Amino acid sequence: MTGVPALVAHGIEAGYEPGLPIVKGASVTVGRGEIVVLLGPNGAGKSTLMKAIAGLVPIARGTVTLAGAEITQTAAHRMVRLGLAFVPQTENVFTTMSVEENLVLAGHVAPASVRAARLAAMLELFPDLARQRGLAAGRLSGGQRQMLAVARALMIEPHVLMLDEPSAGLSPKLVRDVFAKLVEIRASGVTILMVEQNARAALAIADRAYILADGRNRHEGSAAALAADPDIAEHYLGLGGADASVVGRSAP
Amino acid sequence: MIDLLGYGAFFLVNALIFGVLCLGLNVQWGQTGLFNVGVAGFAAIGAYVSAILTTPDAADRIGGFGWPILAGWLAAMLVAGAAAALVGLATLRLRADYLAMTTFGIAVTIQVIALNATALTGGPFGIAFIPRPFSSLAETPIAFNAANLALTGFVVLGLFLILETLTRSPWGRVLRAIREDEAAAASLGKNVNFHRLQAFALGGAIMGLAGAMQAHFIGFIAPDNYLSILTFQVWAMLIVGGSGNNRGALIGAVIVWALWSLSSLAVGTFVAPAFQARAAALQIVAIGVALAAILLVRPRGLVGERATVSRDVEALAGESTSPHEPVRD
Amino acid sequence: MSLQFLADGLFAGALIGLGAVGLTLTYSILRFSNFTHGDFISWGAYLALGTVGALTGWIGPAARFMPFSFGWPLIVGGLLAMALTGLLALLLDAALFKPLRRTGHGIVMVIASFGASLALRAMLEFLFTSEPAYFSRAIQIAIPVGLGIRVTPDQAAMMGLALVVVIAMHLLLTRTHIGRSMRAVSENPALARVVGIDVAAVIRATWLIGGALACVSGIMLGLTVQIRPQMGFDLLLPLFAAAILGGIGSVWGAIIGGLIVGVAEAGAVQLIGSEYRSAVAFVLLIAMLLVRPRGLFGVREG
Numbered sequence: 001m002t003g004v005p006a007l008v009a010h011g012i013e014a015g016y017e018p019g020l021p022i023v024k025g026a027s028v029t030v031g032r033g034e035i036v037v038l039l040g041p042n043g044a045g046k047s048t049l050m051k052a053i054a055g056l057v058p059i060a061r062g063t064v065t066l067a068g069a070e071i072t073q074t075a076a077h078r079m080v081r082l083g084l085a086f087v088p089q090t091e092n093v094f095t096t097m098s099v100e101e102n103l104v105l106a107g108h109v110a111p112a113s114v115r116a117a118r119l120a121a122m123l124e125l126f127p128d129l130a131r132q133r134g135l136a137a138g139r140l141s142g143g144q145r146q147m148l149a150v151a152r153a154l155m156i157e158p159h160v161l162m163l164d165e166p167s168a169g170l171s172p173k174l175v176r177d178v179f180a181k182l183v184e185i186r187a188s189g190v191t192i193l194m195v196e197q198n199a200r201a202a203l204a205i206a207d208r209a210y211i212l213a214d215g216r217n218r219h220e221g222s223a224a225a226l227a228a229d230p231d232i233a234e235h236y237l238g239l240g241g242a243d244a245s246v247v248g249r250s251a252p
Numbered sequence: 253m254i255d256l257l258g259y260g261a262f263f264l265v266n267a268l269i270f271g272v273l274c275l276g277l278n279v280q281w282g283q284t285g286l287f288n289v290g291v292a293g294f295a296a297i298g299a300y301v302s303a304i305l306t307t308p309d310a311a312d313r314i315g316g317f318g319w320p321i322l323a324g325w326l327a328a329m330l331v332a333g334a335a336a337a338l339v340g341l342a343t344l345r346l347r348a349d350y351l352a353m354t355t356f357g358i359a360v361t362i363q364v365i366a367l368n369a370t371a372l373t374g375g376p377f378g379i380a381f382i383p384r385p386f387s388s389l390a391e392t393p394i395a396f397n398a399a400n401l402a403l404t405g406f407v408v409l410g411l412f413l414i415l416e417t418l419t420r421s422p423w424g425r426v427l428r429a430i431r432e433d434e435a436a437a438a439s440l441g442k443n444v445n446f447h448r449l450q451a452f453a454l455g456g457a458i459m460g461l462a463g464a465m466q467a468h469f470i471g472f473i474a475p476d477n478y479l480s481i482l483t484f485q486v487w488a489m490l491i492v493g494g495s496g497n498n499r500g501a502l503i504g505a506v507i508v509w510a511l512w513s514l515s516s517l518a519v520g521t522f523v524a525p526a527f528q529a530r531a532a533a534l535q536i537v538a539i540g541v542a543l544a545a546i547l548l549v550r551p552r553g554l555v556g557e558r559a560t561v562s563r564d565v566e567a568l569a570g571e572s573t574s575p576h577e578p579v580r581d
Numbered sequence: 582m583s584l585q586f587l588a589d590g591l592f593a594g595a596l597i598g599l600g601a602v603g604l605t606l607t608y609s610i611l612r613f614s615n616f617t618h619g620d621f622i623s624w625g626a627y628l629a630l631g632t633v634g635a636l637t638g639w640i641g642p643a644a645r646f647m648p649f650s651f652g653w654p655l656i657v658g659g660l661l662a663m664a665l666t667g668l669l670a671l672l673l674d675a676a677l678f679k680p681l682r683r684t685g686h687g688i689v690m691v692i693a694s695f696g697a698s699l700a701l702r703a704m705l706e707f708l709f710t711s712e713p714a715y716f717s718r719a720i721q722i723a724i725p726v727g728l729g730i731r732v733t734p735d736q737a738a739m740m741g742l743a744l745v746v747v748i749a750m751h752l753l754l755t756r757t758h759i760g761r762s763m764r765a766v767s768e769n770p771a772l773a774r775v776v777g778i779d780v781a782a783v784i785r786a787t788w789l790i791g792g793a794l795a796c797v798s799g800i801m802l803g804l805t806v807q808i809r810p811q812m813g814f815d816l817l818l819p820l821f822a823a824a825i826l827g828g829i830g831s832v833w834g835a836i837i838g839g840l841i842v843g844v845a846e847a848g849a850v851q852l853i854g855s856e857y858r859s860a861v862a863f864v865l866l867i868a869m870l871l872v873r874p875r876g877l878f879g880v881r882e883g
């Protein structure tokens with residue numbers, strides 16, 4: 001990690017009702033070009049932290065900086081223009097709109113001259129979507145919907161892409177596909193912060209990882225180190241020792 | 253002085269009858285979170301049912317059964333409650349807005365029926381000679397008004413005590429639980445829609461009673477008494493008093509009715525006849541603006557309400573449980 | 582039996598449908614049934630009356646477009662009035678609904694709109710009294726168009742206008758960014774923000790469009806019947822019925838719902854007389870809620 005990190009969330013305290021913080025002082029740093037994964041038990045506050053960074057949940061304390069510029073209280077719809085894209089965990093496509101409309105709507109923040117090219121690029125990156133471009137997004141399969149959500153986020157050519165459980169509900173084959181796409185996307189220069197329950201696959205492609213519990217940082221380190229730690233594997237990753245070593249070997 | 257006392261009693265009877273309407277709306281909205289913009293319709297049902305049953309035989313009209321007043325009141329409650337149950341049956345399982353539209357629709361429809369079913373309702377001229385309680389005292393207005401005040405006060409007190417008991421009963425707790433967290437109440441095995449239906453019907457019956465009481469106190473009814481302004485007044489009273497609170501409902505009724513009567517009096521006294529219609533319109537603008545202002549500044553009412561209630565209201569409007577989350581900008 | 586009622590019903594229905602388009606839009610994006618929509622219609626008519634009066638006062642009387650009852654002042658004045666009615670809706674939102682949205686009491690907005698509706702209507706009564714007013718007192722000759730049906734030129738023009746407006750709305754919602762944004766906010770406001778949509782701007786656009794459409798139906802109503810402070814409020818129940826019938830959020834649904842309500846009302850007048858006309862919309866509303874609450878073309882329940 002060199003230079004100014006792409007995204008820093010420092011000491012974030014956030015929640016849905018005043019005085020009832022769900023995230024209680026969590027910090028995450030994502031270096032330029034990294035893939036960082038956020039792990040933790042259900043209800044740990046991972047999604048809430050992501051939503052707080054994206055401007056959907058009010059931040060009571062702490063700061064968020066994007067490439068060195070503070071964006072803590074920036075409205076969600078402005079973050080997009082600053083190059084921060086977010087794929088929420090649920091309801092992440094407009095079901096009543098067609099695949100193409102979903103993409104066009106998101107691409108509107110780009111200059112008019114490049115919109116058509118981006119749409120074409122997305123349809124090339126996700127051939128499944130190209131075949132279904134006229135279909136209402138509500139009629140896509142779960143995996144296709146997830147692809148659409150990712151494609152939609154990429155329409156803005158983000159510097160930082162935040163994904164909340166992109167592999168949720170996907171078959172093992174699709175999980176591999178999605179993660180392979182993420183590696184491809186990172187290779188094109190995009191920084192990625194993602195939440196995952198699919199810890200093994202996520203750590204395999206990640207550079208570093210954070211473990212969040214009860215709204216606070218519990219552990220952090222390189223993906224390989226965390227995966228190799230049998231204690232962590234047992235408590236947070238649901239991985240046996242053997243699995244952990246497999247992940248440890250395969251991590252970059 | 254005597255005159256003033258007599259007027260005071262007359263005013264209070266009217267105010268307390270509005271109080272009964274408010275108590276009915278409070279069962280629906282305050283306790284259960286059910287929306288009703290057809291208060292005038294349910295009051296009209298009660299008024300017409302009781303009037304038709306209790307008036308003496310009339311040549312030009314069906315009805316005129318000469319029943320005792322009390323029987324008329326009971327029938328009024330029954331029919332208005334049944335009408336509310338029917339509306340509830342159609343809409344309570346849907347989102348709150350549909351209940352608002354439907355109750356609005358029923359008020360319009362009742363108005364149309366009152367206006368046009370001349371054989372039953374007397375049409376635009378309404379029904380006169382409705383028997384008034386203590387009519388033997390009508391010669392001395394003060395005694396008449398005082399006796400009616402006693403009767404109305406007795407009914408209001410009885411109703412108040414019943415409703416307070418109900419509020420604290422297990423049934424009342426279920427209602428509040430439903431209002432606070434519908435999903436949680438349902439998961440505890442409570443039949444949410446049936447409880448709502450009961451509350452909506454009970455509220456409708458109480459409004460019917462109020463309509464009947466008013467008809468018998470004034471002795472004359474006409475369709476014009478049941479325009480949407482009546483609904484609006486009752487809402488203003490409940491909101492001023494603080495919804496969810498029976499005592500607040502009654503206090504709100506007296507306060508708003510006093511302001512309304514005073515401003516009407518002022519319009520009648522100080523405004524030249526040619527401009528009275530315009531001044532009355534301005535009076536309505538003022539109360540409309542005042543209601544909106546209260547909703548903005550003190551959404552829990554001027555009189556205030558108990559802490560539990562405000563917590564319920566928050567739960568009702570809470571982000572995760574409410575089907576009615578507004579868009580944020 | 583003459584088929585005239587069908588023509589009358591379709592005309593009334595087009596007018597109801599236009600009003601319902603605005604209602605269904607504001608409902609699906611702002612998520613509450615706005616009782617002031619009927620009063621926007623009345624205000625639209627009076628504002629048009631005012632702008633037309635000002636224009637003819639300023640430039641002098643203008644010739645009518647024969648065979649219609651109106652000339653260019655109504656067209657220019659109407660466009661002005663549409664903007665003004667949109668502005669009125671915007672003002673009301675800023676003063677009342679926006680702060681209520683912030684405190685988060687969703688259903689409270691309905692009762693607030695009920696109060697605002699009464700105030701808006703009473704304001705018109707204060708300004709113009711309840712005496713009816715007219716755009717023009719010219720008598721229109723109804724022209725026979727076959728099957729025993731007669732239509733006045735104004736009615737024909739209004740039907741054409743309604744069609745143009747609906748097609749324009751359809752194109753707006755499907756082909757323009759602001760239209761797609763409106764659909765996005767109506768489906769999922771949080772996701773709309775995530776894709777970069779300024780929800781506050783969408784809400785402003787919605788009020789402007791809703792108000793302008795209400796003004797168009799007010800002008801249509803004023804041209805063919807008369808202008809009264811109550812006129813829009815009396816139309817509210819048919820508007821709700823049309824919006825529910827068509828399915829909340831659906832523009833074509835609102836128009837078709839409006840036509841159904843209009844024809845049903847006209848048919849009922851034919852069969853049982855005009856007295857119970859206003860109950861027809863209620864019956865349709867209840868029937869639809871019982872059978873298919875999401876409406877004919879609705880995608881979801883409210």
Ligand SMILES: Nc1ncnc2c1ncn2[C@@H]1O[C@H](COP(=O)(O)OP(=O)(O)OP(=O)(O)O)[C@@H](O)[C@H]1O
Binds near residue numbers: 046
């Ligand atoms: N919209 C909301 N309103 C109120 N509370 C919420 C909301 N969303 C989540 N919460 C609460 O916040 C806490 C953390 O939820 P969050 O979604 O952040 O967890 P998570 O770590 O993403 O869990 P999961 O792995 O199951 O997705 C939970 O206790 C949940 O009840």
Ligand SMILES: [Mg+2]
Binds near residue numbers: 046047048089164
């Ligand atoms: Mg989550």
